[in-house]
Amino acid sequence: MGVDKITGEAAEIAAKISAHYxxxxxxxxxxxxxxxxxxxxxPDPYHVWLxxxxxxxxxxxxxxxxxxxxxxxxxxxxxxAAARESDILAAWAGLGYYARARNLFKCAxxxxxxxxxxxxxxxxELLELPGIGPYTAAAIAxxxxxxxxxxxxxxxxxxxxxxxxxxxxxxxGKKAIRAAMDDxxxxxxxxxxxxxxxxxxxxxxxxxxxKCAICPVRSHCRAHATGKMEEFPVKPPKKAKPVRTxxxxxxxxxxxxxLVTRPGKGMLAGMRAxxxxxxxxxxxxxxxxxxxxxxxxxxxxxxxSFTHFSLEVDLAVYHGDKIAINSDESRLVDLAEQVGHAPxxxxxxxxxxxxxxxxxAKSASWAMKRKKKTEKELQ
DNA sequence: AATACGGGGTT
DNA sequence: AACCCAGTATT
Numbered sequence: 001m002g003v004d005k006i007t008g009e010a011a012e013i014a015a016k017i018s019a020h021y022x023x024x025x026x027x028x029x030x031x032x033x034x035x036x037x038x039x040x041x042x043p044d045p046y047h048v049w050l051x052x053x054x055x056x057x058x059x060x061x062x063x064x065x066x067x068x069x070x071x072x073x074x075x076x077x078x079x080x081a082a083a084r085e086s087d088i089l090a091a092w093a094g095l096g097y098y099a100r101a102r103n104l105f106k107c108a109x110x111x112x113x114x115x116x117x118x119x120x121x122x123x124x125e126l127l128e129l130p131g132i133g134p135y136t137a138a139a140i141a142x143x144x145x146x147x148x149x150x151x152x153x154x155x156x157x158x159x160x161x162x163x164x165x166x167x168x169x170x171x172x173g174k175k176a177i178r179a180a181m182d183d184x185x186x187x188x189x190x191x192x193x194x195x196x197x198x199x200x201x202x203x204x205x206x207x208x209x210x211k212c213a214i215c216p217v218r219s220h221c222r223a224h225a226t227g228k229m230e231e232f233p234v235k236p237p238k239k240a241k242p243v244r245t246x247x248x249x250x251x252x253x254x255x256x257x258x259l260v261t262r263p264g265k266g267m268l269a270g271m272r273a274x275x276x277x278x279x280x281x282x283x284x285x286x287x288x289x290x291x292x293x294x295x296x297x298x299x300x301x302x303x304x305s306f307t308h309f310s311l312e313v314d315l316a317v318y319h320g321d322k323i324a325i326n327s328d329e330s331r332l333v334d335l336a337e338q339v340g341h342a343p344x345x346x347x348x349x350x351x352x353x354x355x356x357x358x359x360x361a362k363s364a365s366w367a368m369k370r371k372k373k374t375e376k377e378l379q
Numbered sequence: 380a381a382t383a384c385g386g387g388g389t390t
Numbered sequence: 391a392a393c394c395c396a397g398t399a400t401t
Binding site: 094209267269307 | 387390
């Protein structure tokens with residue numbers, strides 16, 4: 001692989017893509033711009049790794065702010081390894097796919113403790129690390145270490161599937177796409193070439209309304225030739241999302257709110273959260289409150305869409321004496337186990353720092369809004 | 380080969 | 391509102 005010199009149309013396409021990148025590269029905080037890259041400069045592997053993990057199934061626009069925050073707070077992989085996992089999870093809140101954050105910490109710890117803080121440089125070694133799969137291993141090897149690796153992400157999948165009008169539906173079609181990308185990938189500068197392809201996929205060869213008029217490889221594109229650009233890549237039909245219902249418990253006392261830590265597996269694993277009725281483990285929640293009391297039920301305060309189902313959330317509000325709740329603490333702790341563990345009283349004023357996943361943050365902000373309104377009416 | 384796993388951006 | 395996104399791990 002990669003022994004033969006690239007010839008023919010593949011070489012022509014690759015050259016046009018590379019040339020386009022010189023003047024049209026997106027400026028991104030983890031990236032070395034093409035003119036400096038061509039002078040031999042490489043980005044910090046820690047930055048490449050962190051950005052690649054964040055970018056898994058996540059748009060560039062959503063990642064930039066988190067990336068800046070993370071590298072300011074943990075400037076090196078060793079700093080990250082020295083952090084508490086709970087702080088990393090809280091900082092990740094809102095970005096989704098929280099297994100990434102747990103694997104981030106695992107990987108930082110491994111690299112710091114077993115590799116002396118130096119990331120491995122080969123694709124196969126990178127593939128061993130937690131949270132790094134075939135795409136990310138290839139991307140880091142190419143971008144951070146200048147290795148020739150065949151990088152295939154969703155952008156490149158789309159670009160290449162259109163160029164060759166590959167009609168085998170994904171994921172089976174990925175084999176032909178990877179082979180075609182292998183043909184295009186140069187011996188030197190595979191990292192910039194991959195990023196050049198990704199930029200074209202993102203900015204030109206977009207999923208909907210591709211901008212073929214400004215595409216540097218339009219003349220080579222089999223999909224464009226037939227005007228059926230948007231029919232590639234071919235994907236399997238998607239399934240309908242079922243709707244589930246669940247109930248969250250807003251347990252407030254003396255300016256504090258009761259939060260739990262969710263179990264280590266399943267939805268939003270390991271994240272701080274409002275206590276709930278175990279909707280994640282069941283078709284629907286069971287609505288059972290964690291203790292007897294005067295609960296006010298507010299129906300359907302939040303709707304939230306996950307990958308494989310939607311959730312309609314009711315909020316049960318309990319406002320009472322902290323001492324009364326504490327006097328029944330053993331039962332409260334036991335019942336909190338249904339959705340998590342380690343219940344804590346969290347000051348309402350510091351709720352934004354709790355690191356709640358979006359689903360709970362939305363519910364909390366609904367509750368805070370209602371609380372202010374109620375207090376105003378009492379005056 | 381299928382499924383679990385979030386949530387924001389874009390059209 | 392549907393579709394998509396610098397995928398990975400588990401089943």
